Amino acid sequence: MSEHLTIPENLLPADGRFGAGPSKVRRGQLDALLAAGTSILGTSHRQAPVKNLVKSVQEGLLDLFKAPEGYQVVMGVGGSTAFWDTASFGLVENKAQHLSFGEFGSKFAKATNTAPFLADSSIITAEPGTRPDPVAEEGVDVYAWPQNETSTGVAAPVKRVAGADEGSLVVVDATSAAGGLDVDVSETDVYYFAPQKNFASDGGLWLALFSPAALERAERVASTGRWVPDFLNLKTAIDNSAKNQTYNTPSLSTLVTLDDQVKWMLSNGGLDWATARTADSASRIYGWAEASSVATPYVVNAQDRSNVIATIDFDESVDAAAISKALRANGVVDTEPYRKLGRNQLRVATFVAIEPDDVTALTNCIDYVLENL
Numbered sequence: 001m002s003e004h005l006t007i008p009e010n011l012l013p014a015d016g017r018f019g020a021g022p023s024k025v026r027r028g029q030l031d032a033l034l035a036a037g038t039s040i041l042g043t044s045h046r047q048a049p050v051k052n053l054v055k056s057v058q059e060g061l062l063d064l065f066k067a068p069e070g071y072q073v074v075m076g077v078g079g080s081t082a083f084w085d086t087a088s089f090g091l092v093e094n095k096a097q098h099l100s101f102g103e104f105g106s107k108f109a110k111a112t113n114t115a116p117f118l119a120d121s122s123i124i125t126a127e128p129g130t131r132p133d134p135v136a137e138e139g140v141d142v143y144a145w146p147q148n149e150t151s152t153g154v155a156a157p158v159k160r161v162a163g164a165d166e167g168s169l170v171v172v173d174a175t176s177a178a179g180g181l182d183v184d185v186s187e188t189d190v191y192y193f194a195p196q197k198n199f200a201s202d203g204g205l206w207l208a209l210f211s212p213a214a215l216e217r218a219e220r221v222a223s224t225g226r227w228v229p230d231f232l233n234l235k236t237a238i239d240n241s242a243k244n245q246t247y248n249t250p251s252l253s254t255l256v257t258l259d260d261q262v263k264w265m266l267s268n269g270g271l272d273w274a275t276a277r278t279a280d281s282a283s284r285i286y287g288w289a290e291a292s293s294v295a296t297p298y299v300v301n302a303q304d305r306s307n308v309i310a311t312i313d314f315d316e317s318v319d320a321a322a323i324s325k326a327l328r329a330n331g332v333v334d335t336e337p338y339r340k341l342g343r344n345q346l347r348v349a350t351f352v353a354i355e356p357d358d359v360t361a362l363t364n365c366i367d368y369v370l371e372n373l
């Protein structure tokens with residue numbers, strides 16, 4: 001029985017969390033949480049201590065992403081999923097174009113496509129494991145795609161769409177990419193994410209870098225009189241964020257651990273350091289798969305392979321689910337593939353918080369399981 005397979009201690013990673021989100025939280029973040037335990041936690045989010053914490057997160061993110069002049073960090077409660085609805089109500093003027101090549105891209109596409117006050121969306125699809133490119137289209141005022149499709153491990157370039165209508169916006173879902181993949185934020189108008197992936201914090205919050213054009217767009221859409229539920233009101237989120245607040249109560253522990261992670265990245269060398277680290281981790285697992293006789297990277301085009309989510313297919317001689325199960329029984333967790341993808345696969349996060357040496361240890365553990373299962 002695979003559950004009873006014991007992997008030798010010396011092969012195990014120091015930390016066995018390889019999930020795609022929620023993902024590994026560093027010990028230093030927990031120390032920060034304890035330190036905030038009697039000063040921040042349990043205090044009002046309308047008073048200076050929490051507002052200063054929010055400000056620190058906002059300034060840290062502008063710094064980390066080297067945001068161009070005029071960009072602002074907007075935030076709200078509800079995670080990236082809430083942002084899709086918020087953007088459908090308050091950012092898309094009439095028509096969006098979406099790249100849909102996995103679960104997450106398809107969900108935002110569905111949100112704008114079914115909104116009764118918007119034109120049908122233009123949805124460009126590609127088979128899972130591959131990706132399409134955006135295409136300039138008259139009348140489209142928002143171009144949207146995920147930088148990292150977490151369900152498949154495909155990464156997409158972040159670049160403005162040549163020939164797009166003047167004033168159209170590029171809106172990038174960076175939920176699992178932000179802080180782990182390189183980006184030139186000036187190629188986007190909205191670069192949004194949630195903190196439970198590379199930022200190693202908890203879920204339930206959305207954060208977004210807004211360009212001046214996106215701020216202006218939100219202002220204009222709000223002035224049209226379109227009915228918007230208060231919770232999903234983008235203008236309200238922008239106004240609150242400018243005052244270092246959220247419309248309703250945020251999780252303070254999420255903010256504390258997020259702030260610590262941003263500071264940790266900055267103190268180590270910022271986004272260049274972080275992306276070099278994820279590239280190192282990813283090369284270890286992809287390299288292992290390429291050398292393996294039973295495993296292979298799922299994403300065929302090496303240029304599309306994500307450095308923060310590695311998906312590894314196994315041939316029929318191996319039951320990938322049994323590997324995940326054996327790993328889990330030894331404290332190495334969340335290597336299962338995205339449930340709806342239905343492949344004989346392992347999915348391994350290589351987010352910034354994860355030690356590259358632990359990724360190597362994981363490959364050694366997989367080898368051990370393969371030999372002994």
Ligand SMILES: *Cc1c(COP(=O)(O)O)cnc(C)c1O
Nearest residue numbers: 079080081104146150175176194
């Ligand atoms: C995790 C993820 C989401 C969903 O984030 P929530 O905060 O759970 O709503 C959306 N998009 C991508 C690309 C993700 O990886």
